Amino acid sequence: MNRTLSCYLLDDESPAHVILSKYISRVPYLTLAGQSYDPFEGLDQVQALKPDVLFLDVEMPFMTGVEFLKSLPLPHPVVVMVTASPQFAADTYNFDSVTHYLLKPVGFDKFLEAVNRVTKRLGFTPDPDSSVLTPPPIRTPTPPVDSRETVPYFLIKEDKKLIRVAPEDIVFAEGMKDYIKLHLTTRVLITHMTMSKLVDMLPPSQFLRINRSYLIRRQAIKEIDGNTITTLDGKQVTIGVTYRDRVMEELKKNMM
Numbered sequence: 001m002n003r004t005l006s007c008y009l010l011d012d013e014s015p016a017h018v019i020l021s022k023y024i025s026r027v028p029y030l031t032l033a034g035q036s037y038d039p040f041e042g043l044d045q046v047q048a049l050k051p052d053v054l055f056l057d058v059e060m061p062f063m064t065g066v067e068f069l070k071s072l073p074l075p076h077p078v079v080v081m082v083t084a085s086p087q088f089a090a091d092t093y094n095f096d097s098v099t100h101y102l103l104k105p106v107g108f109d110k111f112l113e114a115v116n117r118v119t120k121r122l123g124f125t126p127d128p129d130s131s132v133l134t135p136p137p138i139r140t141p142t143p144p145v146d147s148r149e150t151v152p153y154f155l156i157k158e159d160k161k162l163i164r165v166a167p168e169d170i171v172f173a174e175g176m177k178d179y180i181k182l183h184l185t186t187r188v189l190i191t192h193m194t195m196s197k198l199v200d201m202l203p204p205s206q207f208l209r210i211n212r213s214y215l216i217r218r219q220a221i222k223e224i225d226g227n228t229i230t231t232l233d234g235k236q237v238t239i240g241v242t243y244r245d246r247v248m249e250e251l252k253k254n255m256m
Contacts, residue, residue, distance in 0.1 A: 004028075005124060008049060009035035010042040010068070011057035011082060016104065020055055020082070023111045029126040030115065039063040043071055051077050053118055058083035058101075069095050078121050080114045082106065149203045156182065156191050163189060167206055171231050172216040173198055183235065210247050211240025224251070 007024050009032065011017060017035055024030045033051045036042040039060050046054060054077040058065040065081055076097035084104040099121050100114040119126070155162040165184065174181040175195035182189040199209060209215050210229065220231045227239045239247055 003126075004031050005052040005118070005122070006031050006033040006049070007053045007055060008033055008042070008046055008051035008077070009055045010037075010039060010046070010060075011035075011055070012037050012039075012060045013057070016057065016082060016106075019106055020111070023106070023108055026108070027112075027115060029124075039068050043068065046072060046077065052122065052124075053077055054079045054097075055102075056081055059085065069097070078118050080118065146204060148201065149205060151201075151203070154201060156189060156193075158189050158191055165189070167203055167217070168219070170202075170207075170217050171220045171233060171235065172214060172237055175213040175215075185233070208247055208250060209243065210237060211243050214238070214240075218251075218254075221251075 007030055009017060009020055009024075011020070014037075017037070021032055021035065024032050030053075033049045034045050036045060039062060056065045056068060056079055058081050060068075063071070065083075069076065069079065076095070078099050079095065079097045081098055081101035082104065083101060100117045102110055102114055118124075151167070153164050153166040156165045157163075165182065169184045169186070171183045171185060173195070174183065175198075178192060178194060180191050180193045180195065180198055182191065195209075195213065195215065199207075199215060202215070206219070207215055207217055214237050216229060216231070216237055220233075221229055222232045222234075223230045224239075227241075227244060229237045229239060231237065
């Protein structure tokens with residue numbers, strides 16, 4: 001007996017093709033011989049390809065699954081009906097070829113249940129060396145994007161003015177109790193704000209808190225000598241003793 005079972009997929013919905021073809025590829029002893037969205041094309045292809053298993057949609061335009069089976073010359077392949085409406089599945093059991101039906105959306109466990117019924121119906125024994133199922137791919141959840149990373153600029157209040165400041169304009173920030181002195185690439189700006197609030201506003205991937213009173217933009221660092229950071233414009237900022245280990249750990253990501 002063949003070591004694999006050939007399958008044909010006939011469904012008018014794209015999601016069914018995507019899901020079922022993926023499931024078929026995970027079972028080593030199943031192969032996808034063909035597929036179609038059009039029942040008239042499917043009639044010709046099923047007769048030509050003679051698949052072992054037919055996954056057949058119950059509800060299709062122009063021709064239902066029941067009408068398809070009535071039009072398909074005998075002998076039929078083993079049929080697994082696929083439907084979103086279980087009330088329509090009963091009519092399909094009038095055909096000897098129908099072994100099982102799957103309810104959309106189809107889960108992998110239900111798909112395997114149908115495949116097991118098919119193999120028993122056909123008396124098919126998978127090759128022991130190829131009967132281990134390919135597990136579904138592990139999908140690592142995508143971490144949510146921190147909204148601070150996508151903010152193009154801020155409006156910082158200085159006296160009665162609102163000054164537009166982009167994150168890349170900041171070289172470093174110096175905290176002075178309830179005020180912040182922002183050292184920008186073109187000027188110095190003083191605003192009424194705490195260091196904690198500024199830290200919460202800025203993109204965390206672009207800035208480092210290097211002591212209680214200083215925050216520096218990573219791209220503005222020119223060199224580090226001991227506990228002293230020199231910026232690209234020549235300014236020097238001291239790394240706090242309690243911050244040094246964390247700062248150096250962060251900076252190691254860019255060391256060679």
